[in-house]
Amino acid sequence: MNEKVAIIGGGIVGASAAYYLSSLPGGSQISVTLYDDGAGQATKAAAGIISPWLSKRRNQRWYQLAKDGATTLMTLARQANLATDIYHQTGTIITRTNEKDLHDLYVLAQERQADAPDMGDVELLSAKEVQQRMPLLTNPQPGIFVSGGARIDGGALVTELLAQAQRVNLTVKHERVNLDGDGNLQFPTGKQHFDHVIIAAGPWLNDLLKPLGIKAAVRPQKGQLIELSVPDYSTQENMPALMPEGERDFIPLGYGKLIVGATHDDEAGFNLTATPEATQDLLNSAKQFADYLTADNVTKVKVGTRAYSTDFSPFFGRLKSHPQLLVASGLGASGLTTGPLIGRLLAGTLIYGGTPDWSNYEKPLSDYLS
Numbered sequence: 001m002n003e004k005v006a007i008i009g010g011g012i013v014g015a016s017a018a019y020y021l022s023s024l025p026g027g028s029q030i031s032v033t034l035y036d037d038g039a040g041q042a043t044k045a046a047a048g049i050i051s052p053w054l055s056k057r058r059n060q061r062w063y064q065l066a067k068d069g070a071t072t073l074m075t076l077a078r079q080a081n082l083a084t085d086i087y088h089q090t091g092t093i094i095t096r097t098n099e100k101d102l103h104d105l106y107v108l109a110q111e112r113q114a115d116a117p118d119m120g121d122v123e124l125l126s127a128k129e130v131q132q133r134m135p136l137l138t139n140p141q142p143g144i145f146v147s148g149g150a151r152i153d154g155g156a157l158v159t160e161l162l163a164q165a166q167r168v169n170l171t172v173k174h175e176r177v178n179l180d181g182d183g184n185l186q187f188p189t190g191k192q193h194f195d196h197v198i199i200a201a202g203p204w205l206n207d208l209l210k211p212l213g214i215k216a217a218v219r220p221q222k223g224q225l226i227e228l229s230v231p232d233y234s235t236q237e238n239m240p241a242l243m244p245e246g247e248r249d250f251i252p253l254g255y256g257k258l259i260v261g262a263t264h265d266d267e268a269g270f271n272l273t274a275t276p277e278a279t280q281d282l283l284n285s286a287k288q289f290a291d292y293l294t295a296d297n298v299t300k301v302k303v304g305t306r307a308y309s310t311d312f313s314p315f316f317g318r319l320k321s322h323p324q325l326l327v328a329s330g331l332g333a334s335g336l337t338t339g340p341l342i343g344r345l346l347a348g349t350l351i352y353g354g355t356p357d358w359s360n361y362e363k364p365l366s367d368y369l370s
C-alpha cells in the first residue's frame with residue numbers, strides 16, 4: 001500500500017518538501033496531502049534576496065546551510081524550469097559607506113569565493129559604477145558586486161512548485177488543521193492518520209505541538225515591506241538587488257517596480273496590520289538612495305510573520321518522541337535561502353529512511369524542543 005504523508009504549511013519549506021516528494025526518485029509512489037491556511041505566510045510577503053555569502057554571522061552551521069541553500073535554489077530553478085519573474089540571477093551589490101569596512105568585506109568575499117563557486121564573480125565597484133548598474137539610484141555608495149546573487153518571488157515560487165507536484169502525487173487543501181495528542185490530524189469531522197507528517201508551519205509550530213505536550217523555542221516577528229512604482233529603465237528587469245548597511249534592501253523588478261524592505265518588529269508578533277509608521281520608515285530609507293521617491297510612489301504594502309529560534313538558527317528533523325512527525329521552523333530572515341534545502345532534506349529522509357547526520361547544518365533538534 002502507498003505511504004500517506006501530510007504536510008502542514010505551504011510556505012517555502014512545505015512547498016519545497018512537496019516538490020521533492022514528487023520529483024526525487026521513489027517519491028512519486030507516496031501519496032501527499034498539503035494543508036495550508038496561508039494567513040501571515042512569510043514566504044509570500046518576503047523581499048526575495050538570495051545572497052548569503054558576505055554575511056558576517058559567525059554561526060558556521062547557518063552559513064553552511066545558507067550557502068548550500070543558495071546552490072539548491074540554483075539547481076531547483078533549472079530542474080523546475082522556473083521563469084525569470086520567479087527566480088532571476090541578477091547578482092547583488094553590497095554597499096558600505098566606510099572605506100575600511102568595504103575593503104574588509106572585499107577580502108572576506110575573496111576568501112569565501114574559494115569555497116563557494118556558486119557565488120560567481122566578485123567585483124569592487126566605485127559609487128559611479130554602482131550607479132551605472134542601478135540607474136534608479138541618485139545617491140549611490142561604493143560596493144561589491146556578487147554575480148551569483150539572485151532575487152526570487154516567494155509567492156510565485158511556492159505556487160509553481162505546488163502546481164508541478166500536483167501533477168504527480170500531491171493534493172492541496174487550503175484549510176487550517178490541528179494535531180491530536182498522538183500526532184494524528186484533527187478535523188471537525190474526526191481524525192485522520194498519516195504515516196508521516198511534516199510540520200512546516202513557521203512560527204505557528206507551537207500551536208500544533210501543544211496537544212503533544214511539546215514546546216518549541218520559536219517566536220514570531222512581524223515584517224513589513226513596500227512596493228514602489230519607479231521610472232522604468234530598459235535594464236531594470238536585470239538590475240542587481242542592493243543590500244546597503246542595515247536591514248533595508250532594494251530589489252528592482254521589471255516594469256518599473258521596486259521593493260524596499262523590511263521591518264523587524266518583535267513586539268508586534270503575529271499582528272498582520274500594515275502601519276503607516278512602518279511604511280514611512282521604509283520610504284525614508286529608500287529616499288536615502290533615490291531622493292525623488294515620495295509616498296505617491298508606494299503602490300503596495302506587504303506584511304508577514306517570520307519565525308525565530310532562541311539562537312536565530314533554523315531547526316528541522318524527526319521528533320524522537322513521535323517518530324512519524326518531522327518539524328522545520330526558525331528560518332528567520334533568510335528562509336527563502338535555506339527553505340528549499342530544508343524541504344529537500346526532509347523529503348529525502350521520508351523517501352529513503354535512515355537517520356541522516358545534519359550536524360553540519362544545525363544543532364541537535366532536542367536543543368529547540370522541550
Ligand SMILES: Cc1cc2nc3c(=O)[nH]c(=O)nc-3n(C[C@H](O)[C@H](O)[C@H](O)COP(=O)(O)OP(=O)(O)OC[C@H]3O[C@@H](n4cnc5c(N)ncnc54)[C@H](O)[C@@H]3O)c2cc1C
Pocket residue numbers: 008009010011012013014035036037038039040041042043044045046047048049050154175176177178200201202203204208222223224225261262263303304305306307328329330331332333334335336337338339
Ligand atoms: C518582510 C519579509 C522579508 C523577507 N525577506 C527575505 C529575503 O529577502 N531573503 C530570504 O532568504 N528570506 C526572507 N524572509 C524570510 C523568509 O520569508 C522566511 O524565513 C521563510 O519564508 C519561512 O518559510 P516557512 O515555510 O518556514 O514559513 P511560512 O512561509 O511562514 O509558511 C508557513 C505556512 O504555514 C501555514 N500554517 C501555519 N499553521 C497552520 C495550520 N495549523 N494549518 C494549516 N496551515 C498552517 C501558514 O499559514 C503559512 O502559510 C523575509 C521574511 C519577511 C516576513
